[in-house]
Amino acid sequence: MIRRKSLPISRRAALTALGAGATLAALFPQARPLRAAPAPAKYFIGVYMPHGMAREFWVPKPGFQIAYEGSSLAPFDDAATYGRSFRDQIVALEGLDLTAGLRASTVGHDASRVILTGSGTDGQNASIDQFLAVEQGLGQATPLSSLVLGVGSANPALQWCISYAKGGTALPKIINPLATFRHAFGQFLVDPDPAAVARAQREQRLGKSLLDYWTADLAELSARAPRTERDKLDQHATALRELEKRVLGQAVTCAVPLQPDSTLFPQVSSYQGGEPYFEVISNLQIDLMVQALACGVTHISTLFLADLSRTHFDASLPEDVHTDVAHRYASPGRSGSGGDPASQLLLARQNHYTYGKIARILQRLSEAGLLEQTVLVAMSDMGDPSKHSSRQVPTLLAGGWGGALRAGRHIDLGAEGTPSNRLLVSVQQAFGVESDSYGQSRDPSILSGTLALT
Amino acid sequence: MTRSQLACWSLLALSFGCGSASPTSAGGAPDHSLAPVVRRLSTAELEATARTLLGSGVTLAAALPPDARQSDYSRNVAQSVDSLLLGQLFDATRGFTEALDLSQAQFPSCAQTALAADRDCAEATINLLARAAFRRSPSSLEVEQLLGLFTLAAEGADFESGVALVVRGLLGSPKFLYATTLGQRESAPGPNRLSNDELGSELSLLISGQPPDEALLVAASRGELASGSEREQQALRLLQQPQSRGLYRRFVQEWLGLIGLDGLAKSSQVISGFPALREAMVSETSQFVDDVFGRQAGSVAALLAGGYSIVPGALAGFYGIVPTTPGARVNLSGLGRVGILQQASFLATFAHESESAPVLRGKAVLTRLLCLDFPKPTDLGIDIVFPPADPGATTRERFARHAADSVCRGCHATLDSVGFMFENFDAAGQLRTSESGRALDTTGSILLDGHQLPLADSVALSSALASSEQVRKCAARQVVRFAAGKTDDAVEQAFVDSLEAASAERRGTFLGLFLEFVKSDWFAWRKSP
Numbered sequence: 004m005i006r007r008k009s010l011p012i013s014r015r016a017a018l019t020a021l022g023a024g025a026t027l028a029a030l031f032p033q034a035r036p037l038r039a040a041p042a043p044a045k046y047f048i049g050v051y052m053p054h055g056m057a058r059e060f061w062v063p064k065p066g067f068q069i070a071y072e073g074s075s076l077a078p079f080d081d082a083a084t085y086g087r088s089f090r091d092q093i094v095a096l097e098g099l100d101l102t103a104g105l106r107a108s109t110v111g112h113d114a115s116r117v118i119l120t121g122s123g124t125d126g127q128n129a130s131i132d133q134f135l136a137v138e139q140g141l142g143q144a145t146p147l148s149s150l151v152l153g154v155g156s157a158n159p160a161l162q163w164c165i166s167y168a169k170g171g172t173a174l175p176k177i178i179n180p181l182a183t184f185r186h187a188f189g190q191f192l193v194d195p196d197p198a199a200v201a202r203a204q205r206e207q208r209l210g211k212s213l214l215d216y217w218t219a220d221l222a223e224l225s226a227r228a229p230r231t232e233r234d235k236l237d238q239h240a241t242a243l244r245e246l247e248k249r250v251l252g253q254a255v256t257c258a259v260p261l262q263p264d265s266t267l268f269p270q271v272s273s274y275q276g277g278e279p280y281f282e283v284i285s286n287l288q289i290d291l292m293v294q295a296l297a298c299g300v301t302h303i304s305t306l307f308l309a310d311l312s313r314t315h316f317d318a319s320l321p322e323d324v325h326t327d328v329a330h331r332y333a334s335p336g337r338s339g340s341g342g343d344p345a346s347q348l349l350l351a352r353q354n355h356y357t358y359g360k361i362a363r364i365l366q367r368l369s370e371a372g373l374l375e376q377t378v379l380v381a382m383s384d385m386g387d388p389s390k391h392s393s394r395q396v397p398t399l400l401a402g403g404w405g406g407a408l409r410a411g412r413h414i415d416l417g418a419e420g421t422p423s424n425r426l427l428v429s430v431q432q433a434f435g436v437e438s439d440s441y442g443q444s445r446d447p448s449i450l451s452g453t454l455a456l457t
Numbered sequence: 458m459t460r461s462q463l464a465c466w467s468l469l470a471l472s473f474g475c476g477s478a479s480p481t482s483a484g485g486a487p488d489h490s491l492a493p494v495v496r497r498l499s500t501a502e503l504e505a506t507a508r509t510l511l512g513s514g515v516t517l518a519a520a521l522p523p524d525a526r527q528s529d530y531s532r533n534v535a536q537s538v539d540s541l542l543l544g545q546l547f548d549a550t551r552g553f554t555e556a557l558d559l560s561q562a563q564f565p566s567c568a569q570t571a572l573a574a575d576r577d578c579a580e581a582t583i584n585l586l587a588r589a590a591f592r593r594s595p596s597s598l599e600v601e602q603l604l605g606l607f608t609l610a611a612e613g614a615d616f617e618s619g620v621a622l623v624v625r626g627l628l629g630s631p632k633f634l635y636a637t638t639l640g641q642r643e644s645a646p647g648p649n650r651l652s653n654d655e656l657g658s659e660l661s662l663l664i665s666g667q668p669p670d671e672a673l674l675v676a677a678s679r680g681e682l683a684s685g686s687e688r689e690q691q692a693l694r695l696l697q698q699p700q701s702r703g704l705y706r707r708f709v710q711e712w713l714g715l716i717g718l719d720g721l722a723k724s725s726q727v728i729s730g731f732p733a734l735r736e737a738m739v740s741e742t743s744q745f746v747d748d749v750f751g752r753q754a755g756s757v758a759a760l761l762a763g764g765y766s767i768v769p770g771a772l773a774g775f776y777g778i779v780p781t782t783p784g785a786r787v788n789l790s791g792l793g794r795v796g797i798l799q800q801a802s803f804l805a806t807f808a809h810e811s812e813s814a815p816v817l818r819g820k821a822v823l824t825r826l827l828c829l830d831f832p833k834p835t836d837l838g839i840d841i842v843f844p845p846a847d848p849g850a851t852t853r854e855r856f857a858r859h860a861a862d863s864v865c866r867g868c869h870a871t872l873d874s875v876g877f878m879f880e881n882f883d884a885a886g887q888l889r890t891s892e893s894g895r896a897l898d899t900t901g902s903i904l905l906d907g908h909q910l911p912l913a914d915s916v917a918l919s920s921a922l923a924s925s926e927q928v929r930k931c932a933a934r935q936v937v938r939f940a941a942g943k944t945d946d947a948v949e950q951a952f953v954d955s956l957e958a959a960s961a962e963r964r965g966t967f968l969g970l971f972l973e974f975v976k977s978d979w980f981a982w983r984k985s986p
Contacts, residue, residue, distance in 0.1 A: 108836050148540065158720060159525045172537045175522030186544060210547075212609050213626055216602060220631045224495065227639065229986035232495040239538040239631065246543050274722045276732065313722060323724055323810040330843040389843055391834075 044405035044433040046296050046373055047141075047303045048364060049119050049132050050381035051165045052357045053310035054329040055388025056397040058337070059344070060351035063095050063413045075354035076399075078362035085366045091411040092365060092374060094400040094456070098416030099423045101384070101393040103444045111391035112162035114384040116173075119165045119305070121424040121442025121450065127171040127234065128443050131427050135434055136303040137241055138169065146253045147301040148245055150187060152288050153178045154281055155273040155309030162384070166305045170234030176307055179271045180263045180287035187295040190249045191259045210250035218243055257298040263287050278313040285309070285360050293367035296377075306364075308357055317352055324353055329388035336387065337395065337418050350388070357381075358399070365401055375403030378433050380426065394420050400456070407433035408456045422449040429453045487978040489947040490648045493639040493986050496942050497536035498662070499524050501707060505700070506633065506668045509589040510624055511553050512561050520549035529711045532662075533942040538634055550628040554621035563589065564620070573611040573619060579604060583623055590627035592636070592661070592668045593654035594678060603627070636662060640983040648982045656682035660975055663940050665695040666704030685976035692975050696968065705750045705967070706743050709760070712935050713797065713825055715742060717806050724811035728885040737771035738802040738886070744769070744784065745797065755967030757932050761796040761826075762916075762923035764788060775801065775887065793881060793888055796919045798822070804879065804886030812884050813852050815876030822875050826922055827905075828931035831868055839864055851892040853880050874901040878915040929964050930956075936970040940980070948979050 060073045069076035069090060079089040104114040107123025117123060119130035128134070132149055135141045142148025151166045153176030158164075164173035177183045194200070221243065225236045268280040268287075277284070285308065292304045311317055312324040321327035332350045333343035361381050368374040379401040386395040395418070400408060407429070427441035432453060440450040498506070500518035507517045522542050527533035559568040565585060567578035583603045587595035595603070606626045611619030627633055636658055640649025651659065657677025661669035669677065673691055681687045695701060710716050718739060723731040744767040746760075753759045765786040773780040776794070781787050789795070797803060807817040823829045844855040856877075860869035878901040883889050891897060899914035906927050912918050922928050933956055934949040941948065956964050956973065963969035974980055 108833050110833055110836075151541070156720065157523055159523055168537065168539060170537070172525055172535050172539075174539055175541050177541065185548075186541065206551075209610055209622055209625075212606060213622070213629060216606060216626050217629050217631065219602075224631045224635065224637070228495045228637075229493050229639070231492065231986075235495065235497075235537045239543075242538055242540040242543040245540040246547060249544065274720050274732075323722075326809050326811055326843075331846065 043376070043435060044378045044403075044407060045302055045376040046368075046378065046402075047132055047135055047430070047434070048292070048377060048379045048402075049130070049165055049305040050361055050364070050379065051115060051118065051305075051307040052354070052381055052383040053308060054324060054350065054353055055332070055383050055385035055392075056354055057332065057347045057350035058097075058334060058386070058395070058397060059342070059347040061095065061354065061397045062097065067412055069093075069095070073348055073351055075351045075358055077355060078359040079365070079401075081362065084359075085362045087366070087369065089362060089365045089369075089401065092369075092401055092403070094408060094410050095413045096398040096400055096416070096426070096454075097395070097414065098418070098421050099382075099396050099398050099426060100420035101396060102420065102422035102446075102449045103424060103442050104393050106444050106446045106449065109161070110393045112384060114393040115163065115165055115307075116161045116167065117393070117423065118382045118384065119380075119427070120167050121422075121427045122171075122444065124161070124171075125445060126443035127169070128167075128441075129169040130165060130167040130305075131430055131441065132166055132303050132305050133168055133174070134441075135431070135436075136301075139431075139434065139436060141302055141434065145299055145301045146190065146245075146248050147187065147295070148241065149303040149305070150183070150292060150295055150301045151176050151305050152183060152292060153307035153309075154285050154288060155271075155277060156307070157272070163307065165307055168234070168238045170238065172235075172238075178284070180268065180284055180291060181265045183288060183291045184260070184263055187291060187300050188259045188298075190252060207250060207252065211247075214243060214247050214250060257294075259298075260291070260294055263291075273309060273312075278309075279315070281309050281314050282316060286363065289360060289363050290367060293364060293371055293373070296368075296373055297371040308360055311353055311356055317356065320349060320352055328353060332387065332389040334387050334389070361399065361401065368402065376405050377402035378404045378408075378430055380430065382423075396423070398423075398426065400426075404433045404456070406457075414454075414456075416454070421454075422452075424450045425452045425454050429456055487648075487951065487982060489945075489951045489979075490982045490984045491638070491941050491945055491948055491979065493637075493649065493983040494534045494942065495635050495637050495639070496532075496534050497538055497635050499531040499533075499536065501531065501703070502636075502662055502666060503634070505666055506590065506592070507550075507553075507628055509668055510563060510586055510627065512558070512563070515553055517546075517549060517553075521545055526711075527943055528938055529714050529716065530939050530942070531707070531711060532939060535943075538631075543629070546629060547625075550625045553628075554624050557617055557621055557624070559617060559620065568616065568620065571616040573614060573616050575616060576604070578616070579607045579611070579619060582620055583607065586620075586623060586627055588674065589668060590630065590633045592658035593674065638983055639986070642985070648984055650683070651981055651983065653677045653680050653682060656688070656981065659980070660688055660691060661695060663980075664692045664704075664971060664975060665698060665701035666707070667695075667698070667700050670695075670698075683981070685978070685981070688980070689972055689976040692972055702747055702750070705755060706746050708939055708967070709746045709797075710742065712939075713803060714821060715739075715802050715806055718802055721805060722810055723805065723885045727811055727883060728887065731885060733771060734775060734801070734885070735805070737769045737775075738800070738805060740769045741766060741772055742797065742800055742802040745800065748786070750968065753966070754962075754969060757929060757965055757967065758923040759796075761798065761928075762919040764790045764795050766794065766800060772801065775885075777888065790916070793914070793916060795916050796923070798879075798919050798922075799882070799915060801886035804882045805884070808884040808886070810884065813880060813882065814884075815852065815856050815873050815880065816869070817876070818879045819872040819874070819876030822903075822918070822922070823872065825935075826928050826931055828934050831872065834865070834868075837864070837867075847893075849893055849895075851880070851895050851897060853877050853898055854895075871904070875903050875918065877901045878912060878918045881914065932967060933964070933970050933973075936967065936974055937979070940971075940974055952977065952979055 060075050063069045064071055070080040079093050082088045101114045101117040103121050104110050104117035104123045107125040109116055109123030122128055136149040151174045156163050157176055157178045159173045166174040168174055267283050270276040295301050310324050311320055313322055328349045331346050333346045335342045368377050381399040386392050424442045442450050500521050504517040508515050524531040525535045527535050565581045568582050571578040583600050603623050606622045607619035610622035638655055641652050642649050657669045657673050661673055749759045765788050768787050770780040807821045808814045847855055856873055860866055860873050878899050880897050881899050902911045905921055905925050910921055930953045933953045937949045937952050938944055963973055
């Protein structure tokens, strides 16, 4: 039988039952109060939202009202469902274009790639999460440098990924909560039986010898590989260091949660029968992600959320959200009037669902006392999905950003379109990175500048 | 593969050695060369190699994250070893080695009874296993290092424990995970010729998707693979092995984008029970590809317009035929299906959930079979606008209205006029004669080999493509892309040009093109780093 290993336990103490029905109190029984004073940003969460955004039901009304009829942002002001209102913890940021993608034919669905990289397919830089975790060393001290999660699709194609390693290769996502649990917490599971402890110690010794062997082999290969292959082999070296942390064991600051009950999600993949379980899978992925942050397993995570197609969670939505909601969305855009309000409302329901999941992230972060030090960015690959437009993409910022974000407001950058690279520059500066540009483009003018967020 | 199919592979392959065209490695380097790369093997290649160490029952690919793709090919230079893959590989190989059966053929006979201190047997075992994992003979230093692992695990335990750690070490080693094509300098400055070990490994992975067998390793170690004709002979031999079948299935599926079928649903208003049908669709295409490669050397014409298919029972009703003997050829020409473009796998992949997709189907034909490129609308400053629903109009009528826009027409006149020829197939690939109560129009046109051809439907299109020189040239480019793991226009063009002198049999079949490539200098040489 597997039991929780005795580990140094913080004031946050034991994280216990994990499952679809787990209560907040059970998950974070000794949550700390929010910090009184700002501290530097410490945690980063990037979230992908599917299917573009219905601007008509996204723009807050005067006085930053976000709970009006049909509003997709309403979950952030729904204390009954999410424990408290997060209205004062979010910014509705309007006017960003995924400009680097527009300059490099990385648009429409493929613009997912641009969200955190600030680059089209012509760029080879890492996404901001990996830049912070690997290149800036924020993930060096934690067992995992980052945790890249998804719901529904493990597809590594552009349109399904927001996390990219230096060199430009998409990082694989974990879409099964059981795999997430094992990846994040598996190393801390030990059987207290003396024979099992002896086996674990032996395995640690053998594992270390394997790592030494592989590291030497990789160094030999790197020495004779051409420069063009360096990023790839550096990524391998990073993976070896990460595995070493796992093999050698590293203390975490809370007890290990219980393993998710996989009978709750017999299928996990889109088109393979996983859709009915996306609700429980999304919730588990979110809970495990925040628990991993709270336990110090990692400080950096991304989450690629699924849409409502074929889930049948919302009877008012058609089965095929992609064709019958996103493609049918009819909007006049920022300046005009008209369009089809019914189609706008349908897309807003999809957006509302996704924001509900992000509200859950904020709820968990709040309970764990991490909200003030968290930088959360949530974005879709499109603004108007019927036009497959990567312009004017409504963006959600949340968390305290370590004091680098004045929240509770709507920021409108204007109709002309501001490169999303500026958001990424602001993100890196919230983590103390001094550089004033982010991303790669044949048009370097789009890479620099920050947003006025404080 | 059945015995008769195996024989066909063999017969065709042996009759296949005439009409060579590509420059071979008797002399110097080609004018254009591929770049030297360190390529992480695809999960299918990793699994095939792992099976030589662990036995044929191992399913390593399923334990790893899916492959990154370039131009849809899983064999590509973008693959990397990230933390998730390495962690999952670590866990999987630990599981695989928990109960090794040392009586299996990959281990020396001494391993069954050897004691932990039996260094000679350990060394013999390591030599065999490392030769399989590294796809070459290990050096004495490498054997010594692996002996260190063996000793660490065997001490205080048993021989099997030592072997288990060696196997884990091998399956996590960069020498197993990566295939290098770096070359070694022949004369400075200039391109480099692949080393003997690289030639053996690359030849086997490219032609059979498997690690090199003993005969190939021996030929490589003797330096025989420096000769293009020797590489060709070895490739012909490898093609007779049934294991190579999976590689060509994968190649065709990736070339035509059919791997996307797994990630598709169809509206219940179009068809019910699609997930089960989807498996039958994949099975049909796999069996068909096996047949065309096994009996006709991967004839491009047969793939496109062979006039037959091999239809699984589960798909018979969908096609409107009576179930036939499993594996038997069925003539579907009378039902509007003459080749792979009319198979349900292609038609369903390039369609939306609830309706056909003339743009996707047209683009698939033009980009994948003719190697044409099209700008994205946003590159031209055009927003993509999906034609609005209209229950009183056919899909063609809706799309025709949308493409009437003078800005859109530039590309859509080309794309849609090819896609419209498939309009007698719905979103799932079912034959239909009308839509929205209106008659269908399947006429279209295509610019092929310099001529604008008006055509009646996709059957006529397939026939035209089957005899097109432009399609054959694109097929040759696809072989280079697959082999190189990336797009390299200069090498692709040079290879295509070299085929002018090749026999029609070589130019018109994929196996002919693979053989021409492996014997050419483009296979054997790389740019200087």
